[in-house]
Amino acid sequence: MARDRLSSVFAALADPTRRAILSRLLEGEATVNELAEPFSISLPAVSRHLRVLEEAGLITRSRHAQWRSSAINAEPLRDVVDWMEPYRKFWDESFDRLEAHLKRIQQDQHQQNQHQQNHQQQ
Secondary structure, X not given: OOOOHHHHHHHHHOOHHHHHHHHHHOOOOEEHHHHXXXXXXXXXXXXXXXXXXXXXXXXXXXXXXXXEEEXXXXXXXXXXXXXXXXXXXXXXXXXXXXXXXXXXXXXXXXXXXXXXXXXXXX
């Protein structure tokens, strides 16, 4: 069954090792050996992670002489951002409403305190 691009990207990002590999690739191209260094997993396991990232379009792989390097391709992440945008707006609006509500509560409390102080002074 064919997967849509967004589902492939989310599936690739679901794994913390793959997210760490992408973070490392932000620094520049790297070979499998370089990408494997911080992990206690085999080179074939790293290669499988790279294949998932490549299939999702998140990395490109190239060959330089006998070395095969990987580089990040952030374009598919734009699809994720576009998909998430309505949710970001929802949360921003929710937090704006919460902030307005809290300000009203603070103003009401301030007014009550002033009213009590005025009443006590009389």
